[in-house]
Amino acid sequence: xxxxxxxxxxxxxxxxxxxxxxxxxxxxxxxEIVLALPDEHPNFGGVSGLMENTQAVGQNIIAYLxxxxxxxxTMASQLTxxxxxxxxxxxxx
Numbered sequence: 592x593x594x595x596x597x598x599x600x601x602x603x604x605x606x607x608x609x610x611x612x613x614x615x616x617x618x619x620x621x622x623e624i625v626l627a628l629p630d631e632h633p634n635f636g637g638v639s640g641l642m643e644n645t646q647a648v649g650q651n652i653i654a655y656l657x658x659x660x661x662x663x664x665t666m667a668s669q670l671t672x673x674x675x676x677x678x679x680x681x682x683x684x
Contacts, residue, residue: 611655611662
């Protein structure tokens with residue numbers, strides 16, 4: 592039973608890692624776009640448009656970093672349960 596639970600958790604963590612990898616690619620591409628912007632006289636709807644776009648890129652990067660933190664927290668929580676179950680199984684033997 593513990594082995595099955597660990598296999599399901601491993602599969603779920605693999606899928607979460609794939610989602611994070613996709614989010615990383617989005618954040619990298621947005622950063623590349625920002626680097627490609629001209630330094631002088633950009634035309635993005637004035638200062639307000641430029642500020643909105645900059646804020647959107649920053650929010651995307653923050654969301655990605657929060658996702659990584661959530662992923663690490665989830666893995667730590669799952670590993671706590673697994674280790675606890677393994678200790679209980681060893682104690683019973």
